[in-house]
Amino acid sequence: MEVKNLENPKDYLSTRQSARYLQVSLGTVQKMVETGELLAWKTQGGHRRILTSSLEQLLKRRRLGIRQRCGAQFLLLAIMKREASFEGFSALTEHWKSEVNLHMSADSLEALMQAVSLAPDVIYIDAQISPVEQVHLTSYLSKNTHTRNIPILVEDGFLKLHPQILDISPENKVLMDSGTNSIRVGKKHKNPLIRSYKSDLLLLENGATNIKFSEKLEALILDCMAKKCEAA
Incomplete structure (x- = not known):
């Protein structure tokens, strides 16, 4: 027409x-x-x-x-700072319209092994994890053959302080300076699979689930799923 x-x-x-x-x-x-x-x-x-x-x-x-084809259900790996956060994050996902198969880990090494063995659809990294640890996690996940095509969610403030994290891509040679904890990159290809979320409380002061944060996080995950399905 x-x-x-x-x-x-x-x-x-x-x-x-x-x-x-x-x-x-x-x-x-x-x-x-x-x-x-x-x-x-x-x-x-x-x-x-x-x-x-x-x-x-x-x-x-x-x-x-x-989203209707790919977002009906998904496997989510949440890497948390401490096990005490598991209950709050699990309560967050109970309000999602999509069916989620949730796996959580408070140990980085265990989380990396789970990422390879489970092949999750999306990986969530808790904002409370130290920046150095987040850099190492993101670097490994983005470079490993088995995990480099999995969307990774990192906190918005962390990404603003460390925008070079987007340069951690399979096409780039990344070096970590142990003295300054900084990243050095050769050729720069931005990694579209690293997405940011705005951190908020999992539970409100009265113990209720933070519904607004829950809805925003689910929407972000569905968007990641949609783009992943488009690229497939």
Whole structure:
């Protein structure tokens, strides 16, 4: 379906820009226009202009379908600072709409072995774990053949203080300076599987589950699952 009326330049993209936006080929975008999946109009020179609102709606429909297929249930490995946090985190997941197979560990070495043996869909790293330990955990998980394609959730404040953690990718050579606990990287390829969450209390002062944090964390995990399924 093609729309003839002219739109504001900010409201449309070219076919090539649309292909980059959707991460598909030019031919795929052209077919989507012809089949009516995308709304477009043509310039006097015959060039297609695709409505950004149409592109956004297509992505929403895709994400919804992927979440329905891939987000119904998942295996989550939570690496916590202490075992005392297990109960609070477990209570957090009880309010999720998705079915979660939850595994937790308060020992980094045990967690790394679990990550390899269980092959979880997502790995959550507790904000209370020391920055040095988080760096080592993220580095191993991102470089190991068995775990490097698993999304890793780290706390937002940690990521802001250590943005170089995003450079820990299978394509990069990473060196850890034991004297300064800093990371040195050769070529830089950002790791899209490292995502951040805003830390909050697992339980409120009255002992009730922090529902807002629970909902935000589930939404982030579902988004990770959707992108993982898209890339599969």
